[in-house]
Amino acid sequence: MSSEDVSRIVEEHAGKPGGLIGILQEIQARYGYLPPDALGAVAEGIGRSLTDVYGVATFFRSFSLKPRGKHLCSVCLGTACHVRGGAVIAEEFGRALNVAPGETTGDRDFTLETVNCLGACALGPIVVVDGHYFSNVSPVRVKEILEKARNGLDNVEVTTDQRIFPVEVSCPRCNHSLMDPARLVDGQPSISVTVVFAGEHFRLHLSCLYGSYNVESEREIPRDALADFFCPHCHAHLTGGSNCLECGAPMVPMIVRGGGIVQICSRRGCRGHLLDLSGGMQ
Amino acid sequence: MERLESSEQFKALQKRIIADRDPQIPMVVIPAGTCGQASGANDLIRIAKREILAHELVTKIQLRVTGCHGFCQAEPSVLIEPEGTFYPRLGIKQMTQIVEAVSEGRVVEQLLWRDPKTHKRVQREADIPFFRNQRRTILARNEKVDPIRIYDYIEHGGYAALVKVLEQGNRRWVVEETKASGLRGRGGAGFPTGLKWELLAKARDGGGKFLVSNADEGDPGAYMDRSVLEGNPQSIIEGMLIGAYGTGATAGIIYVRTEYPLAIKHLVIALQQARALGLLGENILGTGFSFDIQIVKGAGAFVCGEETALIRSVEGERGEPRQRPPYPVEQGIYGKPTAINNVETWANIPVIISQGAAEFARIGSPHNTGTKIFSLVGKVKNTGLVEVPMGATIGEIVHGVGGGPAGRAEIKAVQTGGPSGGCLPAAMFDLPIDYESLSAAGSIMGSGGMIVMDENTCMVDVAKYFMKFLKDESCGKCFTCRKGTQRMWEILDDITAGKGTLEQLDLLEELAQVVKDTSMCGLGQTAANPILSTLRYFRDEYVTHIERKFCPATVCRDLFAYRVIAEKCTGCTLCIRVCPTGAITGTKKEVHNLDQSKCIKCRACFEVCNFDAIAGDAIIAVPPGRTSMERNP
Structure with missing residues (x-):
């Protein structure tokens, strides 16, 4: 972690409520834990002692001073989960991963933690792995959940998954179709748009499958970078949508054939999207 | 979204939104709060969209994705408006059928909710006992709004209360009306909200005053605040705006726990939209009234639900409570006057202003007005969020709404109030739920968690669970709380391990009293409640653990x-399939064999057996002279 990063984060939080806690949360969000150097740099940046910073970092449960695994597995031990056997589930995960709660596996694949209550009490015992909730978990399902996580819970088989379906779109200004039957992505006609990034114009082909995030681009766009999208026909800037629900970046609106609007996030790597079939106000 | 400059513009917008919607076009409502998503609501949304597009139904069917409706047990579910048809526990396939049926104006009979008692299908949500036996003032609005669309909120009367307040222009009236409503803090302590506001309004005004929405819902087993934040974040914002107008507060903070990512996401969007419309920020609706709200994320410390600890945490410090007085209304965040109210309290404010204090106060009992949301969870048939008038009895909730026990075991207790609360036995289910009655019975209202326990729940283990929770969460500032909770936990651990003595029960009671008397904040003062209430009502269980091991x-x-x-095993193999260690073996229709050396006592077989053919026996030999189990090895 560079000290510039820390000073930028410290500066952004100056005068905001939450202060130090907000700073530590942002560092942890980025690195998955609080690296020792970062704590030192924060102390220097906000003009407080390292003891103070360390004190706050160790007071709250959500901070970790140790690097965490690729997958985070949280077992809920709220009262409702407890009376339905949450503790046994936590043990079973511990056995399957060969770690105690709070620890990370040797290969840095999994971190196991227990949490006080995730607020999904009606469905206990609850386990959250990489942001995916598993309800009414029984001991015998533990291995299956871990296996799913290893294979990536966000991965979907675009050709067979019923939840994936093609969406045909057109430009919100000239209404010209943006579909490109000559260039296939995911075996379907792609959505073809012009992108301007770092002063260069080039084509971007997006999968038309709702639920697939596959993209083919003529030039590399670095992760987290924002690009501007244009209609290849009328050259209108595809803008004026809402801000991304995930990351806050501007979204790119397109008209859906059949009715409604689809918006996709303009940030490379962000999966934020919104398919709005109402077509009404807003 | 265009900024609104006056209340006239707001009313015109509301009119346009209502005119824009055709209530006759069927609306498919899919609840997708955290519980809904955990059950598969996102898949239903996908399929609904796929079907609507594939069959060109965009003008014939509307779709609304909402927060939680409360009937978590039935998730993922779908509600069809305007008829109110309710379909529980759906899969991808059934969703396809439903979209087709809705487009043809049909009802899919075989997918409707079935009453487990009468075995009859019930079509309308309002006719299902779970919903029928509630009075859903706050929760019902979750059905009406997509939380990421402020226009939905406005369409259904949102921000009308704020406009009413701004048009009236009488700050004192807001405080008086809140006082007259009799609303008491929904976070647990039950302090009159109007009184708190009056104190804040009168507090010296040098450099600003804070209003805080306490969304650090730390009580395990309680999640009503999450549901309101996720499902109707604008109602919290509107409530805080009204509070700010009445008290002269200058800045608002929503302190939300980091374990609620969806709530945080919806709040961020809601604040953005309210600002964009000119309902939040500078010069609201052109009236000169300014107020803005920021989100502060908690970092996972139960004690931060305590108001002085919350204040420390907002200031970026360790969340350790401090002595009161001075109370936060005198010296709060950064030393400035601060009023902290719970999420559900805020959600009630627009209701009070809209319908009037007198109307609000008609619900409930004289000193406990309005409705209260409970999270009805644990060993009960219908788990979910339940909203009833204050003063309803525990039995009405557990049996009337909850539908009684989840399995064959009888319900023996209900735990209310989280780690600061207590366990009340089934014999007391006639007890009306209000602040005073619960407190007199040795529990507390708390934020509204209601965990149902049956014969298969061990009350000593429950007490130990809460004590472990509290010893881990004690901030450590007061010695008696830090060490007292630790020692009480150790004693309970001894008892559950068969090493307890009857003398330890007296020691527990003594310790409990000391921790209660000598701790500074609510965490320590109420830490003994789970032990004292279980000792009071379930002492025989402690004695069985100690004497019979x-x-x-x-x-x-x-x-x-x-x-x-x-004699009871039918050889159905169900237990074999759920055993994670392969301890149970056998073939179909023959008595199964359980290998105790492999058994990890995870209860999976015990829970799943339909014939009560799995039983537990005592294993520790009891010294002569004491009663013992016949089956000891």
Whole structure:
């Protein structure tokens, strides 16, 4: 972690409520834990002692001073989960991963933690792995959940998954179709748009499958970078949508054939999207 | 979204939104709060969209994705408006059928909710006992709004209360009306909200005053605040705006726990939209009234639900409580006057202003007005969020709304109030739920968690669970709380391991009293409640653990071993399939065999057996002179 990063984060939080806690949360969000150097740099940046910073970092449960695994597995031990056997589930995960709660596996694949209550009490015992909730978990399902996580819970088989379906779109200004039957992505006609990034114009082909995030681009766009999208026909800037629900970046609106609007996030790597079939106000 | 400059513009917008919607076009409502998403609501949304597009139904069917409706047990579910048809527990395939049926104006009879008692299908949500036996003022609005669309909120009367307040222009009236409503803090302590506001309004005004929405819902087993934040974040914002107008507060903070990512996401969007419309920020609706709200994320410390600890945490410090007085209304965040109210309290404010204090106060009982949301969870048939008038009895909730026990075991207790609350036995289910009655019975209202326990729940283990929670969460500032909770936990651990003595029960009671008397904040002062209430109502369970070295509920693992009761086992193989260690073997229709050396006592077989053929026996030999189990090895 560079000290510039820390000073930028410290500066952004100056005068905001939450202060130090907000700073530590942002560092942890980025690195998955609080690296020792970062704590030192924060102390220097906000003009407080390292003891103070360390004190706050160790007071709250959500901070970790140790690097965490690729997958985070949280077992809920709220009262409702407890009376339905949450503790046994936590043990079973511990056995399957060969770690105690709070620890990370040797290969840095999994971190196991227990949490006080995730607020999904009606469905206990609850386990959250990489942001995916598993309800009414029984001991015998533990291995299956871990296996799913290893294979990536966000991965979907675009050709067979019923939840994936093609969406045909057109430009919100000239209404010209943006579909490109000559260039296939995911075996379907792609959505073809012009992108301007770092002063260069080039084509971007997006999968038309709702639920697939596959993209083919003529030039590399670095992760987290924002690009501007244009209609290849009328050259209108595809803008004026809402801000991304995930990351806050501007979204790119397109008209859906059949009715409604689809918006996709303009940030490379962000999966934020919104398919709005109402077509009404807003 | 265009900024609104006056209340006239707001009313015109509301009119346009209402005119824009055709209520006759069927609306498919899919609840997708955290519980809904955990059950598969996102898949239903996908499929609904796929079907609507594939069959060109965009003008014939509307779709609304909402927060939680409360009937978590039935998730993922779908509600069809305007008829109110309710479909529980749907899969991808059934969703396809439903979209087709809705487009043809049909009802899919075989997918409707079925009453487990009468076995009859019930079509309308309002006719299902779970919903029929509630009075859903706050929760019902979750059905009407997509939380990421402020226009939905406005369409259904949102921000009308704020406009009413701004048009009236009488700050004192807001405080008086809130006082007259009798609303008491929904976070647990039950302090009159109007009184708190009056104190804040009168507090010296040098450099600003804070309003805080306490969304650090730390009580395990309670999640009504999450549901309101996720499902209707604008109602919290509107409530805070009204509060700010009445008290002269200058800045608002929503302190939300980091374990609620969806709530945080919806709040961020809601604040953005409210600002964009000119309902939040500078010069609201052109009236000169300014107020803005920021989100502060908690970092996972239960004690931060305590208001002075919350204040420390907002200031970026360790969340340690401090002595009161001075109370936060005198010296709060950065030393400035601060009023902290719970999420559900805020959600009630627009209701009070819209319908009037008198109307609000008609609901409930004289000193406990309005409705209260409870999270009805644990060993009950219908788990979910339940909203009833204050003063309803525990039995009305557990049996009337909850539908009674989840399995064959009888319900024996309800735990209310989280780690600061207590366990009330089934014999007391006639008790009206209000702040005073619960407190007199040795529990507290708390934020509204209601965890149902049946014969298979061990009350000693429950007490130990809460004590472990509290010893881990004690901030450590007061010695008696830090060490007292630790020692109480150790004693309970001894008892559940078969090493307890009857003398320790007296020691527990003594310790409990000391921790209560000498701790500074609510965490320590109420830490003993789970022990004291279980000792009061379930002392025999403690005695059985100590004298017979046996846990009748088969929870405390050192005190029993499972075996298969040959006379009852039908050889259905169900237990074999759920056993994670392969301890149970056997073939179909023959008595199964349980290998105790492989058994980890995870209860999976015990829970799943339909014939009560798995039983627990005591395993520790009891010294002569004491009663013992016949089956001791």
